[in-house]
Amino acid sequence: MISAIYNLALTTGANRVVRGARIEHVCGDPHLGPEKDYAFGMRIVRTALEAICTPVHEPTLFDPLEHAVPLEVSHAS
Amino acid sequence: MRLEVGTFPVQHVSFGSQTRYEDGHLQVNKAALLAAVCRDPRIASADLELAFPGESVRIWPVRDVIEPRIKVEGAGVVYPGACGRPITTVGEGRTHRLAGMGIVEVSRVNWHDAGGDFVEICLDMTGHWSEMIPQSKLINLCLVVEPDPGLGNEAQNDAVHKAALVVNDHVAAATRHLTPPQREVFALHEADPSLPKVIYIWCVHSPQAMSGSPTAFCTMTYGLTQLTPPWFLHPNEILDGALSGPYRTAFAMSWTIVNNPVLLDLYRRHGIDWQFVGVIALRTEWTTQHEKQLMANQTAKLAKLLGAQGAIVTWDAGGNEFIEVVRTIQACEQLGIKTVFLTSEDDATEAAPTMLEPLPEANAIVSTSFFKSKTLEIPDLPPVERVIGLQQKAIGPLRDQFVPTAGSLPPPPRYDDHYGFGSLSCIEY
Numbered sequence: 001m002i003s004a005i006y007n008l009a010l011t012t013g014a015n016r017v018v019r020g021a022r023i024e025h026v027c028g029d030p031h032l033g034p035e036k037d038y039a040f041g042m043r044i045v046r047t048a049l050e051a052i053c054t055p056v057h058e059p060t061l062f063d064p065l066e067h068a069v070p071l072e073v074s075h076a077s
Numbered sequence: 078m079r080l081e082v083g084t085f086p087v088q089h090v091s092f093g094s095q096t097r098y099e100d101g102h103l104q105v106n107k108a109a110l111l112a113a114v115c116r117d118p119r120i121a122s123a124d125l126e127l128a129f130p131g132e133s134v135r136i137w138p139v140r141d142v143i144e145p146r147i148k149v150e151g152a153g154v155v156y157p158g159a160c161g162r163p164i165t166t167v168g169e170g171r172t173h174r175l176a177g178m179g180i181v182e183v184s185r186v187n188w189h190d191a192g193g194d195f196v197e198i199c200l201d202m203t204g205h206w207s208e209m210i211p212q213s214k215l216i217n218l219c220l221v222v223e224p225d226p227g228l229g230n231e232a233q234n235d236a237v238h239k240a241a242l243v244v245n246d247h248v249a250a251a252t253r254h255l256t257p258p259q260r261e262v263f264a265l266h267e268a269d270p271s272l273p274k275v276i277y278i279w280c281v282h283s284p285q286a287m288s289g290s291p292t293a294f295c296t297m298t299y300g301l302t303q304l305t306p307p308w309f310l311h312p313n314e315i316l317d318g319a320l321s322g323p324y325r326t327a328f329a330m331s332w333t334i335v336n337n338p339v340l341l342d343l344y345r346r347h348g349i350d351w352q353f354v355g356v357i358a359l360r361t362e363w364t365t366q367h368e369k370q371l372m373a374n375q376t377a378k379l380a381k382l383l384g385a386q387g388a389i390v391t392w393d394a395g396g397n398e399f400i401e402v403v404r405t406i407q408a409c410e411q412l413g414i415k416t417v418f419l420t421s422e423d424d425a426t427e428a429a430p431t432m433l434e435p436l437p438e439a440n441a442i443v444s445t446s447f448f449k450s451k452t453l454e455i456p457d458l459p460p461v462e463r464v465i466g467l468q469q470k471a472i473g474p475l476r477d478q479f480v481p482t483a484g485s486l487p488p489p490p491r492y493d494d495h496y497g498f499g500s501l502s503c504i505e506y
Contacts, residue, residue, distance in 0.1 A: 023364040
């Protein structure tokens with residue numbers, strides 16, 4: 001679960017919680033401009049994908065800013 | 078800070094050739110008052126109508142109900158900061174109020190442009206909905222007002238609320254040179270130090286995050302609605318309207334703020350049952366976990382520094398705002414402040430709790446019932462003989478169907494008795 005209010009997600013028992021940006025823009029930040037917003041969003045989503053692949057034993061927080069996720073950008077063509 | 082509140086009970090209101098108060102009868106010069114309202118070039122149309130308790134009347138849509146007040150001695154004006162009024166600190170001197178009547182702001186102007194949060198409040202003057210809403214028991218002077226449709230939403234909000242405050246100033250001025258039939262002095266005089274110190278933590282919604290504007294219209298603190306750190310207010314400031322303006326329920330209005338029974342009971346029992354410390358007004362709807370927790374920590378710290386041993390917490394919103402509210406309770410309890418939470422409850426769908434984040438520290442909760450009209454199974458409102466305001470109302474999830482407002486209507490979706498005005502009771506079986 002990606003959530004800006006991540007503590008609530010943890011206390012209600014979500015297994016894998018990814019820290020989102022803000023309630024009004026959970027998966028990015030429009031104030032960063034289009035390119036950095038995209039990169040930030042990509043980082044959050046990649047952290048979520050990494051979280052799905054990580055075994056957990058209790059509600060666990062994954063923070064995109066603390067996870068070293070490769071930041072390469074892939075363009076579908 | 079010493080404030081004398083002079084009360085002028087209103088038993089009857091009529092339109093007449095001058096605006097004056099005598100022996101419980103308020104006469105209002107409608108033409109002069111409408112001329113004053115229309116002096117603002119932003120106002121496109123305005124009318125005044127009266128609604129009495131027991132009449133077959135529905136008022137729709139209701140944005141705010143204001144208790145007529147005026148400052149007759151001391152600095153500043155009532156409802157300070159609202160719509161550009163002076164922001165001089167209030168709470169001292171003498172204020173007059175007209176009790177038993179309300180000024181109802183009736184307009185199609187919505188709170189903001191950002192979607193959702195439509196004005197959904199109606200007042201019935203008779204029937205079951207009227208029995209559930211305190212303002213339905215008032216004699217209501219209704220200002221039906223529409224602004225220039227070419228204005229932006231915030232200017233429209235400012236124009237119609239300012240118009241309602243023009244009505245307030247005009248009506249309440251009738252008492253300026255009169256001797257109040259009832260007087261009450263409010264002061265936080267020195268009290269028996271062995272009495273426990275109690276603070277009121279009053280959470281108010283900010284529309285900033287959802288509207289995207291720090292100046293969107295809502296309940297104001299000296300005119301401000303933006304997300305700001307907690308404010309410490311003397312209760313006299315609130316009695317002078319330093320906190321005023323509506324949010325989206327009948328219980329979050331200018332009238333309910335100055336008549337809030339939690340505030341008045343805490344104040345009247347100061348020096349008897351406790352020492353009332355004052356009010357922390359906490360803005361809610363911060364949008365990260367960190368911000369919410371920071372506000373909770375700082376509110377509790379402020380309460381502790383002010384010596385509070387006990388706290389009462391109320392709020393006027395719903396959804397994610399619960400987090401900073403309940404975390405404030407948790408932070409207070411962790412600092413040794415015994416905290417009571419007065420709140421309405423969500424429906425108990427399946428196994429979900431009726432509160433978003435139940436925390437063990439929130440162990441003293443007074444419920445004022447469910448907040449959804451649907452959960453409360455409030456029946457549809459009966460047809461009425463007369464509607465003050467709009468004759469049609471949009472309904473349905475897409476708001477694309479229109480029904481006559483004089484006919485039978487579903488009740489407004491939210492009840493939310495934030496401050497315990499309610500007349501509902503509950504039977505366990």
